[in-house]
Amino acid sequence: MKNLQTALVVNHGVPISINNTSLPVTNQIDTRGRSGGELLVVVQFGSIAGSATLTACSLQESDVTGSGFADVTGCVLATSNLADGSGASVAFAGGDEDSSSIVFHVPLTESRKRFFQVVVTCGGGAAVLVSAVAIMTTGGTDANESLDTLATDGAHQQILIAS
Secondary structure (H helix, E strand, C coil): CCHHHHHHEEEEEEEEEEEEEEECCCEEEEEECCCCCCEEEEEEEEEECCCCEEEEEEEEEEEECCCCHHHEEECCCCCCECCCCCCCCCCCCHHHHEEEEEEEEEEEECCCCCCCEEEEEEEEECEEEEEEEEEEEECCCCCCCCCCCCCCCCEEEEEEEEE
């Protein structure tokens, strides 16, 4: 069982309306002292206007703050598979995807880098409301817990897991 009493919540991207641009990173996620724990990053989308498209959404990591970020394998929307293996994740577009969310899950193993950030890029002539929050647990949890009970649909939720 995971110990949520020691979890750390980071407001990673304040709610913002973006249009033909990328979500500015409000706070980079620093995982210092969380080795062996887990990182969950929840990217939430409010209104996705009819002509808006989500052209990119990924979780990135780096050894240093502010530069050198690269996509985390398994955490790139529209190219990574869903956590339950039911298929590939899909990009959101148009008004039928309002109130959607994407959940990135990263076991904080020794091979992971220290800093993380979400990159969300939108295109089209209309705006997308987006925000992001990170939740980190401490080490000592079972990072290989069964994924059978993870939701991968419902309120347009997608869970992507780092490989």
